[in-house]
Amino acid sequence: MAGTGCKIKLESVSKSFDDKIGRTAVLDEISLNVYENEFLVILGPGQCGKTVLLNIIADMEQADSGTITFDPQSSGQTGFVFQRYALFNWKNVLKNVELPLKFKGAEKEQRQNTAMKYIEMVGLKGFEKAYPSQLSGGMKQRVGIARAYASGNDIILMDEPFGALDAQTRYQMQDELLKIRSKEKKTIVFVTNNIEEAIYMGDRILLLSNKPSKVVKEYVPDLERPRKNTSSQFMELRDEITANMDLAL
Amino acid sequence: MSKVKKIDVYYILSILSVLLLLAVWWAASAVNESLASPGQTVERFFRLIENPIMGKPVSVHILASMRRILVAFFAASVAGVGLGVCFGIFPTFRRMFWPVFSILRPVPPLAWIPIVILWFGVIGDTSKYIIIFIGIIMAIVINTYASISETDPLFLKAAKTLGANRWQTLVHVTLPNSIPAIFAGMKTGLSTGWMSVVAAEMIAAKEGIGFLINMSMKTTPDTALDFVGIVLVALCSSLVSFVLSVIERKLCPWLELDVK
Numbered sequence: 001m002a003g004t005g006c007k008i009k010l011e012s013v014s015k016s017f018d019d020k021i022g023r024t025a026v027l028d029e030i031s032l033n034v035y036e037n038e039f040l041v042i043l044g045p046g047q048c049g050k051t052v053l054l055n056i057i058a059d060m061e062q063a064d065s066g067t068i069t070f071d072p073q074s075s076g077q078t079g080f081v082f083q084r085y086a087l088f089n090w091k092n093v094l095k096n097v098e099l100p101l102k103f104k105g106a107e108k109e110q111r112q113n114t115a116m117k118y119i120e121m122v123g124l125k126g127f128e129k130a131y132p133s134q135l136s137g138g139m140k141q142r143v144g145i146a147r148a149y150a151s152g153n154d155i156i157l158m159d160e161p162f163g164a165l166d167a168q169t170r171y172q173m174q175d176e177l178l179k180i181r182s183k184e185k186k187t188i189v190f191v192t193n194n195i196e197e198a199i200y201m202g203d204r205i206l207l208l209s210n211k212p213s214k215v216v217k218e219y220v221p222d223l224e225r226p227r228k229n230t231s232s233q234f235m236e237l238r239d240e241i242t243a244n245m246d247l248a249l
Numbered sequence: 250m251s252k253v254k255k256i257d258v259y260y261i262l263s264i265l266s267v268l269l270l271l272a273v274w275w276a277a278s279a280v281n282e283s284l285a286s287p288g289q290t291v292e293r294f295f296r297l298i299e300n301p302i303m304g305k306p307v308s309v310h311i312l313a314s315m316r317r318i319l320v321a322f323f324a325a326s327v328a329g330v331g332l333g334v335c336f337g338i339f340p341t342f343r344r345m346f347w348p349v350f351s352i353l354r355p356v357p358p359l360a361w362i363p364i365v366i367l368w369f370g371v372i373g374d375t376s377k378y379i380i381i382f383i384g385i386i387m388a389i390v391i392n393t394y395a396s397i398s399e400t401d402p403l404f405l406k407a408a409k410t411l412g413a414n415r416w417q418t419l420v421h422v423t424l425p426n427s428i429p430a431i432f433a434g435m436k437t438g439l440s441t442g443w444m445s446v447v448a449a450e451m452i453a454a455k456e457g458i459g460f461l462i463n464m465s466m467k468t469t470p471d472t473a474l475d476f477v478g479i480v481l482v483a484l485c486s487s488l489v490s491f492v493l494s495v496i497e498r499k500l501c502p503w504l505e506l507d508v509k
Binding site: 058060077078079080082084086088089090091099100102103104131132133147148151 | 403404406407409410411412413414417421422425426428501502503
């Protein structure tokens, strides 16, 4: 796989869960590639199994069948940004962002320097001593992004990272994330159920169907950045995806 | 401005409730002559300073009780958190010892007094430490275990994606998340601890507040001396709880922020 620029390759990944009512198939033979430094959006209706797919890539859940292969040059470790932030309330911003480096056994000075670099990158300089409970939702997610970057992994998985934010903050954070990404290249897999967000952010969009999820369609928005959600091309694509998403339900 | 006023109101309410308690006490003593009044209790306290019981000044009794609860509390906190953590993170340990713990937990600490005295004697503090230790540790174990086993899975997931091993997860995530619950267990444990202190000292001690209370039943009933003991226990336990709250606030600066 080396040299093809493919960071993660999923082949026929299936997953189902047992519960009281019986067996629910969640993922149905999903195959996809994630390429180096691309911004891949996985778009799908609510509850379609997008999170399960990310969990499987992050090695937090096991697929029933199928294979996941990482680029041999990649550590196979992924950074993760959660919808509900998952910041540790008992640690201030600096300590939260430092944590992945601490777990690796990095020296204090190196830890702080790296953490400060990412705190500055997400625009939170001056807030490093603040506790999460003092921050707004948007600021919390900036910390979440800084922490994922500080983990040093070249792949970052984002599970509806702006899903808990109000609309205004959501737009700001979308621009912020694109800015961060332009400063430091990473391979990003971004899960959302919001079509406009998908078109605004994604280099490539994979549309998933409802449970059991399959990859229905792939879109590569040929739109100049910064994208405008009022441009005719944007709206055409939005209408097309909306139509397909309705079918996918 | 209005916030300051509100705090003042609560402050006044607290003082009023203490005054009400004193008033009820005073009224009860007025109706029933065998009950010492608050005034008689204060007077008895000063007489106790002038005429020490068993030749020991009242400070010796207070310090004896304080030493016993603090030593037992420290030991029970360390052991209780350790045991609670083991129950919380080692399933095999939990399956082996949780039934034993559950059987022993509801036994009142005082029920152990005869055996403990038989083994460790009346002289020296060992027997008292053990009784009080039993009284304190149960609540700490329960709270620590409950809090650790109920850690939000999101935190554990986050720790894993950040590359934490089991030990790092415990030190940086599970334990700090449980500090408030552990302190709540310590406070609950302290109240059973004071119960155990007084009971153990009433039965097997030559000094301590419980010993003073016990002396109030010797010869003619001396309810004023009993009340001196009751007030001393109340004041000492308030002091210990207050110090514990200060430590908790120092350890958990992030909790202060939630209130604001």
